[in-house]
Amino acid sequence: MLKTLALRCFRRYKVFFLIGLLIVGAQIFLAYKLLKIPVSGTGSDEERDLSKRLYEKYVKKVAGSNLSADDEDPAGNAQQQLSHVAPEKGTGGREIRKESAGRTFLNLNDLDFVPPCDLHSKETISAIHRARSQHCKKQIVDIACAIQSGSFYPQRLPNFCPNGDFVPNRELGCYRDEKNFRILSGYYTNFKTTNSPIKCIQLCLQSGFLYAGVQYSSECFCGDEPPKASAKLPDSSCNMKCTGDPKQACGGYFTTNVYETGIAKFSxxxxxxxxxxxxxxxxxxxxxxxxxxxxxxxxxxxxxxxxxxxxxxxxxxxxxxxxxxxxxxxxxxxxxxxxxxxxxxxxxxxxxxxxxxxxxxxxxxxxxxxxxxxxxxxxxxxxxxxxxxxxxxxxxxxxxxxxxxxxxxxxxxxxxxxxxxxxxxxxxxxxxxxxxxxxxxxxxxxxxxxxxxxxxxxxxxxxxxxxxxxxxxxxxxxxxxxxxxxxxxxxxxxxxxxxxxxxxxxxxxxxxxxxxxxxxxxxxxxxxxxxxxxxxxxxxxxxxxxxxxxxxxxxxxxxxxxxxxxxxxxxxxxxxxxxxxxxYPNLHLYWQNFYHLEDKSTPTDGALLNVVYSILRLIANGEQKQFQEPFRIRELNHFLDYDRYKGFLILYDVAIDGQNCLLETRVQPNNTAQVSKSAPLGRRLTQLEVSGDFDQKEQVSRNFQRTIGTNSDLVLIFRLAGSRANKNVTSYTLTILWMDPRGILADSSELTIEDNPSGPLENLIHFSKAGNLKQPLLTGVWTAKLVHRKVLLGVTRFLVVSSLPLAGTNQTTKEQEQEQLDRLVQQFFTIKETCWVENGGRQTGSPEGHQEWPTKECSATNWSSFAPDPKSNIYAVAERQSDGLSFV
CATH class of the missing domain: 3.90.550 (Spore Coat Polysaccharide Biosynthesis Protein SpsA; Chain A)
Structure with missing residues (x-):
């Protein structure tokens, strides 16, 4: 009976009942927004952090821990207790210690000094562990501790730019705002838990705005135009408490407390x-x-x-x-x-x-x-x-x-x-x-x-x-x-x-x-x-x-x-x-040095020098046999003609018939790529090479001389020519196979490319890194294959040379290693031409008189680094005296 009566009442007054539920729901929502009532599982990061700190301080009991409330630092973080944490591998292979709650600790065994403070930041600790030298580690620690103490950075700095009649932090009053016509429209942010007039003013000043306004408890607005007098409201209209300072008012519902930041308009x-x-x-x-x-x-x-x-x-x-x-x-x-x-x-x-x-x-x-x-x-x-x-x-x-x-x-x-x-x-x-x-x-x-x-x-x-x-x-x-x-x-x-x-x-x-x-x-x-x-x-x-x-x-x-x-x-x-x-002579030629004997602190590319010494041995033991070891490499230069790489130049000292001579030889890396003529995609391959130094930004290999060492990171680079037959953008999934000198598959990977035949050139250049190869790589001839749907598109061979100087267990073994390398180098490099340098350290005479080899003096060629290059000859300017200035 009562159930039936209640059902009848609900049907008669259900509209009023639903309205009542909506009102109660709205009140709960407004109370949550205005009073910031915490709800389980929600809330800001700061609220959750506060709850976590209170929980760990007064409730959580860590087994075996002897920490008390007095052991906490002002930030509310527990002091480092290395006896209660387990080691874990961190960045760079160093040990970083973490407690069960996830906090990172500094491994003091990694330092040869005692830190002056208890560091908390995971980024700081990670940097300390990754730094190589103790001096660097200490520098990071000292700066981090000074920052943590609050004594490092200035909190406020003066502004000497004239500010006219503007006064820092001056309150202009409470103003009506509109959703579609904001009185301050330059910048907006929401400080959910930290808003206050001074915080908003500092933000707007930092951003270069003349005015700052706080609204709806947590909102901050910036702008350059003063609020209209017609929008002025009684101060009581801005009555919502600030989220960062409840003693101050931060506007209201579409009402804003407006302040001057103290700077004048900048133009x-x-x-x-x-x-x-x-x-x-x-x-x-x-x-x-x-x-x-x-x-x-x-x-x-x-x-x-x-x-x-x-x-x-x-x-x-x-x-x-x-x-x-x-x-x-x-x-x-x-x-x-x-x-x-x-x-x-x-x-x-x-x-x-x-x-x-x-x-x-x-x-x-x-x-x-x-x-x-x-x-x-x-x-x-x-x-x-x-x-x-x-x-x-x-x-x-x-x-x-x-x-x-x-x-x-x-x-x-x-x-x-x-x-x-x-x-x-x-x-x-x-x-x-x-x-x-x-x-x-x-x-x-x-x-x-x-x-x-x-x-x-x-x-x-x-x-x-x-x-x-x-x-x-x-x-x-x-x-x-x-x-x-x-x-x-x-x-x-x-x-x-x-x-x-x-x-x-x-x-x-x-x-x-x-x-x-x-x-x-x-x-x-x-x-x-x-x-x-x-x-x-x-x-x-x-x-x-x-x-x-x-x-x-x-x-x-x-x-x-x-x-x-x-x-x-x-x-x-x-x-x-x-x-x-x-x-104009040699206008389109360019030379650039990439090795010099006198560079003492510059890291030496061991693989490069091994290849160059091998080339010099090949020259010395060639048909002419004009000189023998020892010889000395002075410098190496790249040589380009019309922006095309024409090889690298070796400048070196030798002895010919007892006379010291300075020679320069041009060497051209060989192209070993082969492409499929039967596969349509293979026929479009115009470049296929392996590099150890690919520049993604410029879409080019900077390993121009193509010397690859045992510590190189291998990259396969290929370029596709445009296709008239295919006008649409097509996706291809390609497979790259890396075969070591033994013919064993050392690594494989897949690469999906977007082929846009009508797009700009850089869209047609692609690269793939060999990510799973262990270093040092095996020395010898490697092979990289580019495959699409089990169809071979192209293959390229490349030489991997030891990054360390060749040094066998004895002289015989060393000579065998050199001979083996020389045979391989001949496959990948071509010796093009050689010239001699006038006044290059010879005692008397010149190589010209010795079986007519080499035949040219370097300055008479158009490829040698000693060839004329007037476009870059700054010294020619010194020969001309201008404006009455005499040169030394």
Whole structure:
């Protein structure tokens, strides 16, 4: 009876019943959102972390543990107790200790010192264990402990940029907001558990906004436009408590507490075109920061830029002995060229790059007082001018005192995260180690973008002298010494927050060849705990980008590598300066060194030298038999003609009939690839080779000489020509087989490629790494096969040579090993031609008189490294005295 009555009541009043349930549900939801009632299994990370800490502190009892509440550190983490943890293998093969709850501990047995603090960060501990030297480990520990104590980074820095009538943290009141027309529309974020007016103001100031607003307890808005007076509300309308400080109000439902951040609106300066009459043109100090071995390209760049009115300060990476020695030879001929003796090892992304720039700028200001320059501009060997030097001087003369940097052009907070500015890095052991998160100081705007800059002398003096005594510069240097790619942000951030803020020009005077699909391959992970992007080399197909600079205020382009493509450099030179004469000698030839006897600290490629010595033995024991061992290799150079690799050149000393001679021989690697003529896909193979050094960004093997050692990582590279028959994108699954010298299958893998016959060339280049081969590899002739559906498309043979010097158990065994290697080398390399070098260390006479071999002097050839190369002959400039300057 009661059941029937209840059913009748429900049917009659079910609408009101459902409405009541909705009201109760809504109240519960609002209570959860406003009061942040924790719900099991949900909530923020901070709430879960707090619950976990309280649980472990007061409830959880670890068997055998003698920890008490007093043993906890201020962060709520247990002290390290190595006796209660089990060893586990961590990164880099080192032991990392973890407790059962998952916490990582530092293995003290890995250190020869006692850490001054109890480290908590997994990233820090991982970096310590992966670091190679004890000095590096200690450097990481000391910085991490200083950060952990709160004594390392400045919490706030001053902003000296004029701010007009704006007052930091000034409250403007409570304002009505609208969903479709936000009063602050520049940036938005939600601080679910940490919002407060000061936190939001600091974020908006850091991002360069004039106004900050807090709304709906946890929301933070930034903008540059002041709120309209018509939207003003009574202060009581903003009555929701802040998630990070319940004593303060953080707006309400579509109501916002608005504050000034204390900075004025920033606008980059515009530039002038015409210099003021009656003023002398500016002088430029070109700061060349060089790496690698492209000596001829550096000479070509200097030759293009050279003027006696300007100055050239050269820093060569500490590891590049060859380039440093060769560029020192310029100083006696050019009084306005100076090579820095204070050298840094400037790894990609390293903090040392900023230190090097500041040190070089300080040298330009203090050590060369007779150099009266107005601007300093940094360049690399990969830069090349797209306009004449006169046009650059005219432009800078019209914009004296301005500073040229390029900003990132995106939201500041996104830039900070993508750039890793919210992380701490430590540089040591030629590596950038990431050791944890950090909070950037309040009070300053963060900016950054390109590390290619052109700065006025006054600002350069400010950043170098401000390293001691200026709170802003000192504080930012502390930040950026522990930052990846610091030169991309330091100068920008100092400019935005200093008295020079109104000299900021958003233009670094460069055009850069970005192809992010190719350039963002995380190719530097071996030297930095981060993934970055690098621009690509210009090639003729990129000419439209260079042509487009004609009407813009760009004066340089990058990157250029003549060993990848020299044609585009020649095209650019003739575009800027006019065509070369028709009879210009060796215009399309290029040489680049890749080994020199005097390089003591550069790692030697043992496999390469074994191959070269084998080639010299083959020459010595050939039909002519003009010389015998011993012989000495002086240097090795790549040789290209019309951007085609024509072999490598061996420069070496020998004794012929008792006389010392210097000879050079050209050697061509052989192409051993064979492709199927019956398989349609095989007929499209135009390249099939194995390399130990494949550049994904440039889609090219940099192992031009094709010497592969027993410690090489093998990569199969192949290129498909376009197909007229197939117009559609097709997927192919290919199999790569690696056969060792015994004919045994050593590794196999599958690769799926997208074949787009009508796409750009780089889409048709593919590669596959041999991932399961154990090193050292067996020496001898290997075979790589490319298979599609059990059909052989192509096969290539390659020689693996010992990476160690040949040294048998006795002289007989050693000679047998050499003979075996010589027989194999003959299959993979062809000796093309040899010449002799005049005044090359001979006592008397020349090889010409000895059975007419070799027949040519090297400078008379068009292939030798001693052949004329006037396009890169900077010394020819020294022979011409201009502007009344006498050369030493």
């Amino acid at each position: 980059p300066q515009t530039t002038e075109v015409t210099p003021k009459a009656g003023k002398e043109p500016v002088r430029i100090a070109f700061l060349l920061t060089l790496n690698g071995r492209a000596l001829r390209q550096v000479h070509r760049l200097l030759k293009t830029l050279y003027s006696t009115r300007h100055y050239y300060f050269i820093h060569v990476d500490e590891r590049q002995e060859y380039l440093y020695r060769e560029l020192l030879k310029l100083e006696p001929f050019f009084p306005n060229i100076r090579v820095s003796r204070n050298r840094w090892s400037t790894i990609w992304g390293g903090a040392s790059l900023l230190q090097m720039l500041l040190s070089s700028m300080e040298h330009l200001l203090k050590e060369t007082p007779d150099w009266e320059w107005d601007f300093v501009m940094n360049l690399s060997e990969s830069d090349f001018p797209v306009k004449t030097l006169d046009k650059l001087v005219r432009f800078l003369s019209a914009n004296r005192g301005k500073n040229f940097v390029r900003s990132h052009g995106r939201e500041v907070q996104r830039f900070i995260q993508k750039q890793g500015l919210d992380r701490t890095f430590v540089e040591c052991d030629n590596h950038m180690w990431r050791i944890g998160d950090r909070v950037l100081p309040s009070g300053v705007q963060i900016d950054g973008g390109s590390d290619w800059i052109c700065l006025s002398r006054d600002f350069t003096q400010y950043v170098t002298e401000g390293r001691v005594g200026d709170e802003l510069v000192e504080g930012l240097l502390i930040i950026f010494r522990q930052t990846i790619l610091p030169a991309e942000s330091f100068f920008h951030t100092v400019l935005r927050n200093s008295k020079f803020c109104n000299s900021y020009v958003d233009n670094n005077l460069h055009v850069t060849n970005w192809k992010r699909r190719l350039g963002c391959k995380c190719q530097y992970k071996q030297i930095v705990d981060w993934c970055g992007c690098s621009p690509n080399d210009f090639k003729p197909e990129d000419w439209v980008k260079l042509y487009g600079t004609e009407s813009k205020q760009f004066y340089f382009a990058r990157k250029f590598e003549p060993i990848i493509n020299q044609e585009v450099i020649l095209q650019l030179e003739e575009w800027v300066h006019g065509p070369y004469p028709a009879d």
